[in-house]
Amino acid sequence: MKMFKYTFGLVVGALVFLSSCRDFVEPNIPYTEFDTAAYLRTIERTSTSFNFFNLANSNFALTLEAVDAEDGATVETVEIRVRHRRLIPGVGLEYSPALSTDDVLIRTLQASDFAPNSDSRFLRTSFTIPASEAIQAVGLTPADIEGGDAFEFRLVLNDKFGRSFTNTNADANVTGSPFYASPFFYNVSVVCPSDLGGTYEFTATNMDSIYGSCDGTISGTSTWSPVSGRPGVYRVTDGTFGFWDCYGDSWGNGDVRINDACGKLTMTGADKYGASYSMTVLSSSAEELVFTWLNSDGETGEVTIKAQSGKPLPILN
Known part of the structure; x- marks a missing residue:
């Protein structure tokens, strides 16, 4: 009798365990109905600084890869926007245009700018923005630029479904992880190379x-x-x-x-x-x-x- 109670208890326990496991996975998750987003993986940072002594020949240049459920085909446009930043000692950061207004649209990449490549299945594009173009876009001249200034470039990916993705609505894992390499935001500093040795x-x-x-x-x-x-x-x-x-x-x-x-x-x-x-x-x-x-x-x-x-x-x- 004692053995029967022990065995019966094990059976009941197993049934409860299996029932609880089943309840945990139901209802069935509709994976095919999950909404998917898109991001821009940074493949190469060709140039991410401006030479103070050679602004005329300085550029901001990247190679990007569009990653989405259709291997990059959902991309409609990519906006490249810019803002100038300067740290004033004892005062703080000064922006042009001011933070209370939108950053400036300097370039728009079209879906046709993205093309297949031999290294992955996703579509890629490359672009180059001269420093002179960025300076003019924010309402300044080369004479206004100082060493230590920075230009904040922000990307906005607009897809064919009417959605927009940028640094302000992307998950921190996407913007900060080396795997995704998709900050949507790039600081381009005005540097002063020195070679007096x-x-x-x-x-x-x-x-x-x-x-x-x-x-x-x-x-x-x-x-x-x-x-x-x-x-x-x-x-x-x-x-x-x-x-x-x-x-x-x-x-x-x-x-x-x-x-x-x-x-x-x-x-x-x-x-x-x-x-x-x-x-x-x-x-x-x-x-x-x-x-x-x-x-x-x-x-x-x-x-x-x-x-x-x-x-x-x-x-x-």
Whole structure:
């Protein structure tokens, strides 16, 4: 009798378990009636920055893949919209056009712009928008642009069913996941490439200090070494450019740097005695750079840097 009750309990338990499992999966899910969306997978970011020193030849360029239930065939149009952004220290972000208005429609891709490719079954397209076109679209001129500015490009996919998909209504998994690679939104920064590293021939004149002057001209070489992890920052081999030779002194372990911030040069750091350094650019051309340096001990000199062979100097601000 005890064994019968035990067996009967197991059977009842199994029936309850199976019944609960069945209830969990019913009613049958109508998979074929699920609504499907569409997104734009970023295949290649061909160009996603504008060169401040060469805006005329800078572009925003992407290759996109339309992903939907019909392998990209539901796409009707893709709007490319733009807004300019600038961070003003102590004030905040400034936008053109203002955030209270819509961003500007700069280009519309048609369904016919999407075509088959040999790498996937989905339709793809590529586009290029010159920086000059983006600048004009937001009501600015190249003279208004500053290093550190950014252009916010936003894509809006409109399909043949009358639906629109963009960064504001897409799921975070779509916009943020590397698999989908579909942000619908791209920050294109105005960058200032700097390439001042190398060894330069120089001449130094007008060297003076409270300790005495150094008559005539000093010639030599100065190596500007890029500082790791600090783009546009260069450590110089001698912040006095040979001036201390007049004293019979040597540069030693001083750490003076030249900083290139969008074509504006500054000098920072200190020598082995703790004196700080600054500089003033007097003239700039592709062939030579002329500046004065000054330290907090009152020592100063005028330096002319010659361009390296085959590498013109940038025209500085």
